[in-house]
Amino acid sequence: MFRSAAPARVPTDAVIPFNFFDDTPLWRAFILYSMFVFDDILDPEKLRSSLEALAQREGWRKLGARLRRNAKGELEYHVPAEFNKDRPALSYSHVVHNVDAKDHAVAARLPKPSSRPDIVCDPDEFRSLFQREGGPVKLDDYLNADIPQLGLHIVSFKDKTLVCLDWPHTLMDAMGKRTLLDAWTLMLEGRPDEIISPQGTDVDPLADLGKNPTEPHKLAGERLSMFGLAQYGVANILDFVRSQENRMVCVPGPFVKKLREEALADIKRNPEMGSFLSEGDVLCAWWTSLAISNLSPKTTVVLNNAYSLRKPLAEDLLPINNGPYVSNAIGFLNVLLPAHEIFDKPLSYVASAIRHAIRELGTRAQVEAFAAMWRESSGKLPPFFGNRGMHMITFSNWSKAGLFQTDFSAAVVTPGKESGSRSGRPSYIQNNQFGLILPNGFPIIGKDNDGNYWLSGYMNKGQWGKIEEQLAKF
Template sequence: MDKDIPSPRRGEMDDDVYPVHLLDNANDYRNLFMSYLFRFKDILDSDKLADSLTKLLEIGDWRKLGGRLRLKEDGQLEIHVSQSFTTQRPAMAFTHDTFSESIETHPLGRGLPQVSGTNSPSVQKLSTDLRPFAGSPSAPKTIKELIDRDAPILSIHVTTFTDSTVVVISWPHVLMDAMGLQALMRNWSLVLNNKAASVSPVLGTQDDILQEADSQIQNNDKRQELAVEKLAPGPLGMAYLVLRFLWLMLWSPGFEERTILLPQRHISQLQAQALGEIAGKDEHEQKPFVSEGDVLAAWAAQILAASQPRGPMTVANFINVRFRLSIFQAAGGEYIQNLLQFVYAPLSLQSLAGPLGPCALSYRKHMAAQSTEEQVLGYLHMQREHVKARKRLRLIFGDAGASMLTVNNLAKIDFFRIVDFAPAVVGEGERLVKGACNGQDASHIKDASHVKQTSRANPPGTIVYYHPLVLNKPSVLTSHFRVLGKDHAGNCWLTGTFPARTWGGFERALESL
């Protein structure tokens, strides 16, 4: 361990103690228990998965993720980690189910989106609640349950079918965001591939990097006005919003979660359309640009707007400050914590009802204005002060009369290529089904080398789909749109939670592509 990195202090039973940093302690994160579901078209050795993850959590300050939560006298959380992991006090909770049938025939497995023959755009309704994939219903799903049971922070549940494996990793949101999970999955893959020497160190486990970043703005005499403050509703607006949320709790329009498959050619078509609609007339002028992410967010906002009473909309988009602050550029390691920011794009009725290009450009301009280093530093300072005073994040911005859409673009995380569990593959399910020996069923075969080889889009040990879940699922009061990223076939996977009537708009939009 680097001598400049503070060592964890000692606590009860000679445990190492890691603090839970200020923003991670916010009630907004305390109230969420997350899971990410990863689907493989391979049969994986669960013992190899468990052993390799344990080895990772024994390296340096990766040990923090193998700890238990404790509540201090002042109400703040901290993490206690034993000096060594044992069967009585393991690094994580690891459970495993095996079914002697295909994933497509199992009642829970067939509830997942269809990933075979996916070369056309589609909207797929989840046919069942996927949370049982995360393990026993009695497993901890709250901070209190974790503390009361002295349970590990991380839990892994593996479900093995005759042709597929589903791996679900669960954790309380106070531990990390999705980029923290990406770091975990990437370094887990390294250990599994016998590359433990290449594992990145975990940084900022004792001293909060955001406190250091915050000191920059406090010492800056020329700090900028925070752009998002211009969108803050006044007292009357806040009162209206409270009444509106109460109404939604009583008269929810009925939100449904579905998955969208959008092949690359259709994304390129949408982006080309948008760029054509905003192209400058003067060839000497700098041409405006909108990214695929901008176009997808605007596309979803326009479809939502068309399915509800006419009016403005505020699009709240997650960004990760790891990519926005210079303090992270030469980090040389992983920050396993929550490093998220909301940026808000108020979209007018005219923008929502007009061409796609100008709507995407308006969205992009609002995102850019709130994402500069100075603005991000100001936002973090505002949130830190708010959490100190009220124990929660300040998240309500925008026109009180506008509808709301939350957007989370996870494409940069690229789980489809980051996860590499190839050494744990004991059978390639896709080939076992498509390339059965002499036409016989080969689902029982453990060694894929005995099976006729057929082409597959993704390398063995990589995922074909993933799905974020909230285990202690709260009431849905606003629409959500999530970009998962592109699989090895170039298909973009999207998920959304929208009123049922909005999904008809998505289906019609896909038919017109």
């Protein structure tokens, strides 16, 4: 499908430069796929036509842009003057299986919620379902073909519908995807007049972010130099080249609720730890304790939490009144702890450290300081903190994106027997990535409509077996 060189430029295309924080080596490295499983029969043509219509609206046409490099090697959007059958607004495919999902060799393994914390599947084993034939797996697949950034692949069974989206991370983050889903839903429901155009389609709202720091970053003294980062890379090179295993974990809602209640009771007895913990704080702390059980107690553990910058920037650079921001607005909050403290201290201690980082490092001034370090980085890499012997765990909690609340009721043809009151809403969602495989990187997909949390990630081969043994104790 893909050529080895970029196709000829089309003179009538509108050329839009990339925003600074979209064109980074980190986001270039990821091609993302999201699969939504609906226990209903959905109308594929209605889904396709509504999303295609959205991509043709003013302010949303970037979804159908072609990716190109300019003479400096920087990425550009090339937006067709008009979309047609030869140059469509999105890549689209539809596969029909005239059987129930349970009677399909691969779909029969789609997971259901568990009654206790448990590993429920390997998300990669569903690749034949979520990836359309010839679907992109690296940035060059976009650069060397005349394809839109956004792809829609629908798989229809007699009792379920799988709705799969793919895009390069340079296009948008999880909150950007939430905005896309909201606009798509309005289009499905025949309410296009309520769709708000995103901000930043003609200018970069974050063009000045990081140019005016007013205070140093609170972890500046712990920052790894490029040499230190290279040493860390050499020390951990095996993690990036050895076989990695992907797994999905379901954590029942009552279990998380109990963890949080116990942690809150604990900090009430120890007010120096604060007075509030979210379910996300507790979930990340609990999962960290499981994921590092194989480490030496002396190892420095760095919790690298991705978070959206939209809230801290809402007063100036990303005002809500200007519309949603469908691009990348991501920062990282870091917690550095010796492994023995995670082993020896209560869960509330680690959860409180995570909450403290959110409070201390998530301020407007600290966001500016972090972005300043990112800007002055020679490789346009975000700053890393810790030491060359550290063990880094990356969390990306998408719960606030509310992906499980996606409502495609307007596309339901036949409600499923299993869907009940959540007809039109997904029962299962997974995210897959191609390109860079980040060891110990855990996206928390979110909280489903029954209150269960779902998280996934890659770990060294054999490590998931040890996690399974620990989970069996619950």
